[in-house]
């Protein structure tokens with residue numbers, strides 16, 4: 001697997017109007033304990049059921065024998081914000097330790113901690129580095145995060161850069177989705193934020209972004225054909241293979257998410273998803289365009305109410321589309 005996007009908890013210290021899921025928000029007292037316990041009780045079983053190795057073959061990079069190079073995959077640990085108390089101490093830290101243990105002698109793994117940026121402290125950075133963090137991804141540097149609009153974010157950016165420099169955390173020289181960006185040695189950092197062209201433009205036609213009318217996505221954007229969407233998610237073992245996991249272990253083919261998960265990693269081991277359809281290789285854009293259109297026609301998605309076919313597709317129907325896509329993939333090779 002090249003990449004796993006694992007949401008550890010719904011808890012966040014913010015309630016941004018552009019957020020892609022309305023479950024990401026502040027919780028207090030019993031409600032906070034409830035969302036923390038959900039992630040806390042699930043992470044060990046989820047990690048135990050992840051692939052035995054987090055490596056993949058890059059078909060665009062060949063070794064001397066002409067075979068695809070084996071590269072180290074990534075697990076992105078995200079929220080909400082994984083640095084809020086007590087998510088950080090009760091879920092993030094033990095999850096990082098479990099992931100490091102699992103892959104230490106199995107080819108390794110690159111752990112990315114994604115966080116807004118304003119909760120980072122020197123002590124927390126030291127804790128993250130001690131637990132094997134490869135990259136810290138600062139994702140809140142935009143005008144949609146209250147208090148960070150325009151130039152207001154500049155003092156925080158300068159503060160973070162200073163903290164990183166003092167610990168030898170270098171700026172990543174590449175940016176996703178540029179291939180090869182994950183080949184760097186860590187620790188590294190990256191900073192980004194939402195903008196109308198990218199993160200809340202065609203992406204995120206859901207959650208508060210959708211409810212607040214901020215998403216500009218149309219059906220023709222075909223999220224299934226994007227790197228954070230369904231593109232290559234079936235391509236187990238090769239570059240581009242990526243899935244998204246929720247705090248309770250539900251697995252989705254993309255960050256936009258289908259109405260129902262493909263399965264649950266507390267109950268099912270990874271092989272359910274990885275070898276259930278042997279022989280599948282590159283799920284190409286052209287392949288995904290077909291089930292996308294089929295989903296529209298077969299399931300009857302109201303074009304103007306939800307511009308993502310999977311989001312209105314029920315489990316059985318989605319799986320049927322999944323299998324059809326697989327058959328088409330196989331037929332092409």
Ligand code: SF4
Pocket residue numbers: 012013014015016018019020024025079080081116140
């Ligand atoms: S955009 Fe990020 S910081 Fe804002 S509510 Fe969503 S998860 Fe939290």
